[in-house]
Amino acid sequence: MDVLSVLKCRLEIVDDSVSSKELVDRIVALGPREEPLHLVELDTVVKRHYDWLRHLPRVRPFYAIKSNDDASIVETTLLLGCGYDCASKAECERVLGFGVDRERIIFAQPAKTIESLVYAREKGLRTVFDSEYELWKIHQYYPEAEVLIRYRFDSRKAKINLGVKFGCEPDKEACRLLDLAKKLGINVVGWCFNVGSGCSDPEIFYEAIEAGRRITDYATSIGYSFSMIDLGGGFPGDKDVNFQIYAVHINRALEEFFPDGQGWTVIAEPGRYYCAAALTSVIPVHGKRVFRSADSSARIEKVFYYFNDGIYGTFYSAKYRNQPVKPIIWKKRNDCGPMHKTFLFGPTCDGNDVFAADISLPELNVSDYVVFESQGAYSRVHSCRFNGFCLPKSIVFVRKSVWNLLDSVSSEDNLDRTILGSKYLQRNNKIEKLVFE
Ligand SMILES: Cc1ncc(COP(=O)(O)O)c(C=O)c1O
Known part of the structure; x- marks a missing residue:
């Protein structure tokens, strides 16, 4: 089926x-x-997705499946054409099991088990690192990996601080790690950060992206050519939150530091935003x-x-x-x-x-x-x-008109559904009707 x-x-x-x-x-x-x-009201997931596409047209959402892996929510994100942020081998297996292309997965775990790294190699998954030890492991078990360097950029206004556990410092430590990666011949293709889950501080995204520009410049100076940037999670999820203000700061930073038309693939890993x-x-x-x-x-x-x-x-x-x-x-x-x-x-x-x-x-x-x-x-x-x-x-x-929308989106097969989502948005203004609250 x-x-x-x-x-x-x-x-x-x-x-x-x-x-x-x-x-x-x-x-x-x-x-x-x-x-x-x-x-569970799936309308909310669909509405959030289209709000995302409308306000952040350059940023592809990779749903953080860890936030809610309920079958109905995951299947809805599949129909919408989301990518996925996976934290473990099991999450990668589940998403790949749905036939999701490996390009639409980021195995965003900076400290992987050897078994999961070997698995990532088998499946050709992109992954991340934030330490020397992870680089050495990648060098040994997945030397051809495309990887992102994760740097720390904590918001003080987040419900959960993730920087206490993951992410190298964005200045000297990031440069040292990039030097080592270069020496080991590892293909670093970009960077990621996570401001913390449930962040009520939209401006922090501007500053974090600005820091990413400095890291990109350093990487360029030692011979890398970055192409992917990943804004992590942290977007608000509760009812009635103002997501647009986050988009304003992100779009401004992208325009300033990573202008359109220069071949950047920009992704983010929203979890709470989709499901809360x-x-x-x-x-x-x-x-x-x-x-x-x-x-x-x-x-x-x-x-x-x-x-x-x-x-x-x-x-x-x-x-x-x-x-x-x-x-x-x-x-x-x-x-x-x-x-x-x-x-x-x-x-x-x-x-x-x-x-x-x-x-x-x-x-x-x-x-x-x-x-x-x-x-x-x-x-x-x-x-x-x-x-x-x-x-x-x-x-x-699910409300009837939303179901009809999912039905029509899913019948346009063999297309990149993230792109399809945007096309649909442009083609069919009916989406405005999806405001139920
Ligand atoms: C690496 C990573 N990406 C994305 C997320 C999702 O965060 P949020 O649900 O706040 O969007 C988390 C949450 O812990 C995470 O650890």
């Missing part, structure tokens, strides 16, 4: 007029389940514990609620990756109790399994629902079956 037919089996096509709120109501109407439920807002977690309260003051007033001091989902399901990032949840109480307004100090717990025995602590919420009852928007990034990918609890289950919807 082709990707479109497989995807069709996973989802329900709904009318364009159906709102996100109505879809949440439909999930709530299913009643409490053993497994946590995820409402596509997923809403919809979960019922299944347990409640009320703590009252010891004095005669019996005032409520705090309330604990227990859910079928926690840090071992959807909410690892809420606790450990700087993504605090914003609970939406899903019941009629006039049915809400008074506000209390509140703690939200997952189902496991682990005392750490608390994904919101000391927040203020109206009092809830068992079987009331709580909804968490923008939970698509770095959520279910962290989930496991600790204590035997169920993994989150996706319930997938």
Whole structure:
């Protein structure tokens, strides 16, 4: 079966007029389940893709599959013609298994196992390095590799700093590594950086690209001829974020430092941007514990609620990756109790399994629902079956006009779909209709 037919089996096509709120109501109407439920709206992924093409026409998106590898989301990105940023051999295998051309993959792992490096060689994948040891390994196990040097350029306004782990310093260290690469005869074709995941600092992209220009100039001075630049991830994903401002800074930097028409291939590795807002977690309260003051007033001091989902399901990032949840109480307004100090717990025995602590919420009852928007990034990918609890289950919807669009894009076979996306955009202004929020 082709990707479109497989995807069709996973989802329900709904009318364009159906709102996100109505879809949440439909999930709530299913009643409490053993497994946590995820409402997935593929429209959001498609809309994000076209916003990307519209605002960053020179930058090809290589979806960071690590952020959400749910089948329906991956298949949608396949139909849209994204490239892929893969972190491991398994991710490369999965993407290649879909028939994606190796040119549309970046194996963006700076510290690869020997086995995965040998695999990358077998498949002819482009990869990255940030240390002498990786260069020596590449020299030994994949000497003909095309590689990018990853330099560090951290935003102080990112949810997750990646520079603490990966990326050489962009000045002397980068030059030293390029010298060694040259000595070893390694084919460095460009550079990449990652400003940090969930970066709320669009200007940093300008500065990071400017640093890339200096590295490019040094590389040229020692005989390299760079052709590829990779802007990494870090783009915002939550609902209602202003992506355009990121594009303004990036386009300005590209124009200034890597003008169009000079043969640059420009890619980026957005993860959160594509998937975060596509997923809403919809979960019922299944347990409640009320703590009252010891004095005669019996005032409520705090309330604990227990859910079928926690840090071992959807909410690892809420606790450990700087993504605090914003609970939406899903019941009629006039049915809400008074506000209390509140703690939200997952189902496991682990005392750490608390994904919101000391927040203020109206009092809830068992079987009331709580909804968490923008939970698509770095959520279910962290989930496991600790204590035997169920993994989150996706319930997938797409609006009719978006489905028709995916259908028409997928029928134009044997074309580079990233380019096709842009062509489609220019050819058919109907895309403007894809604004559902
Ligand atoms: C190498 C690399 N590229 C891209 C990403 C995606 O980042 P984001 O989801 O913030 O776009 C990550 C995230 O950890 C990463 O490590």
